[in-house]
Amino acid sequence: MDMKLKIPYKLEVTCSNCNLLKKCMPLGLNNYELTRIDELVSQRIRVKRGHDLSRLKNGQQSLYIIRTGYFKTVISTNDGRDQVLGFHMAGDSIGLAGELSELYSCQVIALEDSTVCIVPFSNVEEIANSVKGLHSHIRHLYSLEINRENSVMLFLGSMNSEERVATFLLKLSASHEERGFSPIDLNLKMSRYDIASYLGLKHETVSRTLAKFIKSKLIILNLRELKILNLVALNSIATDKH
């Protein structure tokens, strides 16, 4: 089971022919810079569903960019507590937390078979003087991550269950749309348990809340196939001053 991880299958892709380039490195690169960017990526690998990307760590601090697939990040303490911190899809960067605290550990679990590009920061340091704006782009990635986490803290700290679930569906919808997929036909890659953990609820509560949304014709749900019928109403549940 671990073989696939230990002897990663190298993918026949370069940044130059990658259709995510514009989202991944939106720097307006010329040809010379493009070939340097290719040198950033030390490996392009496959990760099987259920496997933990963070166990790939080879000592050097790296950025992981999702090419295809779906991941969840999970934090767990030594006293058995754990918490889903986020879900991530094609084009997202993970691994920004860097060297981890000794108090808890982070996992990055593939929710479906996925492919990932690995960018060691040492490569960034080396190539940054040839590629204008690379450092500030990396900084931008960090900002995005911090802003994302801020919005998670907002609903964890101040929303009731309906608001949380509605917010979750809307974010999912938005990130699908951003990538050119339908914003109303969603295929949930994560379990109700994952959603519950992410939202700071129990899985029964997630189930019940979704059932409520079905009853009031906001969504249709069949296992993990979800269709949003009323984005406007969901939005007002998520954002109305209570």
Add this chain to the structure above:
Amino acid sequence: MDMKLKIPYKLEVTCSNCNLLKKCMPLGLNNYELTRIDELVSQRIRVKRGHDLSRLKNGQQSLYIIRTGYFKTVISTNDGRDQVLGFHMAGDSIGLAGELSELYSCQVIALEDSTVCIVPFSNVEEIANSVKGLHSHIRHLYSLEINRENSVMLFLGSMNSEERVATFLLKLSASHEERGFSPIDLNLKMSRYDIASYLGLKHETVSRTLAKFIKSKLIILNLRELKILNLVALNSIATDKH
């Protein structure tokens, strides 16, 4: 009231004679590098209690490093929801979220009269080639912030009120100790309302939980003077598998 903000009083301090240097820029700098580091800081300013540091933004993205004093960061949505994201004291860096989402805004409120160094990222870019390790130090600051937020999400998502309050007191204690202050005699700079928002509770619940801790002789509390009597017990409340 805004005058102090608009015409900031410049402080007579340089990095070279700042006693926070080792925490702020732990790079083992030589004299040449030290003078370059001084150029990083565009301004050293005072911020009065209650004022919002984020309103200083002059367009360019900057890092703010607390020299003295105490701050809280707050996120607020246009639908009137808000949430304290963290508390910050001397040596901490803030402003890493950078350019903010249009969905919500962040404030950085001084909880007492404070002083702050402002480091525009454009200066970092300029000086980084003279100071080895500066970029990776900045990256380290981001990692710290993300790890801090991860731990906040952990308790927001998975802890009951006693665990949250105990965790809060322990973190406070640890950050005081880290700065050479007593880890058991704490002076709370923030209100019960601030604590409640940070912990995702109501202020009454915080009050009651503290009262419980007083009753079981874990702490003594007089207004905002707090003495921790039993760190061990607090720790087991915070981390025991329930």
Add this chain to the structure above:
DNA sequence: CGCACGGTTGACCTGTATCAAGCCGGGTGG
């Protein structure tokens, strides 16, 4: 093919929110 796990639903319980009253301390204005 079978079983374990993800998911749903119901009944009940409890922790935290809500509502309300009152206290204390510090800042402000007369």
Add this chain to the structure above:
DNA sequence: CCACCCGGCTTGATACAGGTCAACCGTGCG
């Protein structure tokens, strides 16, 4: 300088959202 007042804080009574426990179902994975 004192009195007042307002905001921060505490404490009690009550309500209810969401957690807990339990039973059952479907399905997809091995």
